[in-house]
Structure formats: structure tokens, C-alpha cells
Amino acid sequence: SHTAAIRCVSISGRFLASGGTDDKFVIIDLKTRTEHTVLMNHDGTINTVAFTNSGTHLLTGSDDGAIIVTRTGNWQTEKIWKKAHG
Incomplete structure (x- = not known):
């Protein structure tokens, strides 16, 4: 769970x-109402989280300048752009 303010949801x-501002992204299973991952x-603070239209990937962007692509099937990182913005 988050230990500081939540900045974005998807x-x-x-x-x-x-x-959130605790540098974490938290995945909640809405069916079981439990923390999944x-x-x-x-x-750095995570300012944006967005699922792809197909729901197969989650993209996150942070104050560290990185954008990370995570596969939702196994919650493994697939791609990191270290200085994508900032």
C-alpha cells in the first residue's frame, strides 16, 4: 500500500x-478487493499511470524522467525509457 500521497489512478x-509520492505503483484487484502487487x-514521484486500451500493459511516468511499460499478465517490466521526459 502507499505510504504517502496518491497522485494518479487508472x-x-x-x-x-x-x-504516488512514495515512488510506488500499487495494483489493486477490484474483484477480490485486495492489494495484488x-x-x-x-x-521519484509517479505522476501518471495508464493502462493500454487492450489492458495488456500499464505505462507509468515519474519525476525521475522515466517511462516504464509493465505487462499486466505477469506484472514484469518490459521497457524502460530512462530520460523520456523531464
């Missing part, structure tokens, strides 16, 4: 993703 099917791949 929903796709049974999952809700949230990003906590990922700490960023080194």
Missing part, C-alpha cells in the same frame, strides 16, 4: 493502478 477491467521501479 482502471482496466478488474485492476486499479495508483501511483506493489512495484517500486521508479526513483
Whole structure:
């Protein structure tokens, strides 16, 4: 769970993703109403989380300048653009 303020949320099917000032993105399973996964791949506040239209991937953007693509089937990182913005 988050230990600081939540900055953004996105929903796709049974999952809700949230990003916050604690550098985490948290995945909640809406069907079971439980925390499914906590990922700490960023080194800064997460300002945006968005599922793809197909729901197969989650994109996150952070103050660290990175954009990360995570596959939703296994919650593994597929791509990191380290200085994508900033």
C-alpha cells in the first residue's frame, strides 16, 4: 500500500493502478478487493499511470524522467525509457 500521497489512478477491467509520492505503483484487484502487487521501479514521484486500451500493459511516468511499460499478465517490466521526459 502507499505510504504517502496518491497522485494518479487508472482502471482496466478488474485492476486499479495508483501511483504516488512514495515512488510506488500499487495494483489493486477490484474483484477480490485486495492489494495484488506493489512495484517500486521508479526513483521519484509517479505522476501518471495508464493502462493500454487492450489492458495488456500499464505505462507509468515519474519525476525521475522515466517511462516504464509493465505487462499486466505477469506484472514484469518490459521497457524502460530512462530520460523520456523531464
